[in-house]
Ligand SMILES: [Zn+2]
């Protein structure tokens with residue numbers, strides 16, 4: 001069997017590391033959940049015993065459960081947090097990255113439209129020959145066609161083009 005390229009080796013190393021990392025994370029999750037559950041059980045037991053024996057007038061015999069249970073619950077919770085943090089981070093990252101990409105994709109046409117508007121500011125393109133003209137020119141200096149026409153629908157004198165910019169009807 002042929003040796004893989006360095007890229008493949010790197011990929012394999014990364015996959016191995018990821019696998020190991022996932023195993024550690026899985027162990028963290030399992031141990032975390034078990035420790036937290038045990039801590040919770042001990043704490044509840046100790047707590048219940050404290051109440052019950054206080055009601056009975058005796059001294060709590062399982063109070064150690066509360067003392068041992070609470071730190072265990074805390075440790076278990078921290079282990080869980082460490083085990084699940086990657087997922088939490090990945091989740092939030094996956095959630096925000098596409099949103100940012102979408103925003104970028106939506107912004108790109110707007111940005112180029114603005115750039116185009118800035119570029120052609122101060123000059124108007126002739127609707128007939130496409131050549132640039134002074135902004136307030138009445139006739140094209142290249143083909144001589146009128147930039148303003150009387151709209152056949154509303155009678156306004158409007159800039160020549162496909163549609164009337166006063167009433168929206170077609171000009172020609
Ligand atoms: Zn023209």
Ligand SMILES: [Zn+2]
Pocket residue numbers: 151152153154155156164165166167168169
């Ligand atoms: Zn019109």
